[in-house]
Amino acid sequence: MSLMKIFDTAGSGMAAESLRLNTVASNLANADSVSSSPDSAYKAKELLFAPTQESDGPFASQESQVNNGVRTLGVSESQQPVESHYEPGNPMADANGYVYGTNVNPIDELVNMISASRSYQNNVEVMNTTKQLMIKTIDLGN
Incomplete structure (x- = not known):
């Protein structure tokens, strides 16, 4: 793998984790x-x-395909049930006096946030290490 592909891989990981952090913040x-x-x-x-x-080229076999990053397939909604609360005085209450909350679990979201920020940080470290290796390689030539 060339050093430039390492930047591409880490960059795609950083973009994915940034999107994940934005999704957690929205939740x-x-x-x-x-x-x-x-x-x-x-x-x-x-x-x-x-x-x-x-792939390694137009005639490459399935075995020679390499993973070189991550892509976002889309966004789905959680299938967990929403919470209902009996609050007849709430202006949002339905005819039976119930309001419906979200199915967001704040603890799960905080765990996702920590995981995403650490993954982002790891990708930054990969890029910095690669940059340092490139600089040292150039210095060897001098």
Whole structure:
């Protein structure tokens, strides 16, 4: 793997983790929202990632494909049920007096945030180490 592909791989990881952090922030920002129906209640967003594959050339076999990054497949909504609370005085309450909260679990989101920030940090370290190796290689030539 060339050193430039390392930058591409780490860069795609950083972009994915940045998107993951934004999704976690959105989920946490909506964790306390309420709605008048379970269908319109905020549902936690979850990102779907997949490795990108690059072949060694147009005649490369399946075995010679290498993973060189990550791509976002899309965003899905959590299938966990939303919470309902009996609050007849709430202006958002339905005809039966219930309001519907989100299915966001703040603890899970905080764990996701820590995991995403550490993964982002690891990709930064990979880029910095690669940069230092390139500089040392250039210095050897002098």
